[in-house]
Amino acid sequence: MDSIDKKILRILQQDASLPVAELSERAGISPTPVWRRIRKLEDDGVIDRRVALLDQEAISLGLTGFVLIRTSDHSDNWLETFNAAVASIPEIVEVHRTSGDVDYVLKVVAPDMKGYDTIYRRMIRNVAMYDVSASFSMEKLKATTELPLDYIS
Helix, strand or coil: CCHHHHHHHHHHHCCCCCCHHHHHHHCCCCHHHHHHHHHHHHHHHCCCCCCCCCCCCCCCCCCEEEEEEECCCCCHHHHHHHHHHHHHHCEEEEEEEECCCCEEEEEEEEECHHHHHHHHHHHHHHHCCCCCEECCCCCCCCCCCCCCCCCCC
């Protein structure tokens, strides 16, 4: 990966909808090589997918919660049940297995507290958990999908 690939990735992270002609102009190379480089980055798995990012508030999902889960059961069976449960709930948009006192952290979006409670009840109905607690975002100070590219070798 060279500096042109990194430049293309920076541009795509800001706006993946740009036409190849515009990308090539911004990257400083002609359209055909830009297109080939993008295809290679996709084939190599560097570009995972291209998506549209929606505004949560505009689609009535004004509440963001971070759910902390502790379990006393670390069996394969429990993990399969947990994975199936979180996969079936579209309002759970991120799931992280973590180190420390908390086993899992979930990012949940909902229209309001009542909507969150519905999601919570679905979770506890489908998965046995030792402890569940949640914190809710009062203000979003930073949110980006752009990853730093300084670590690419």
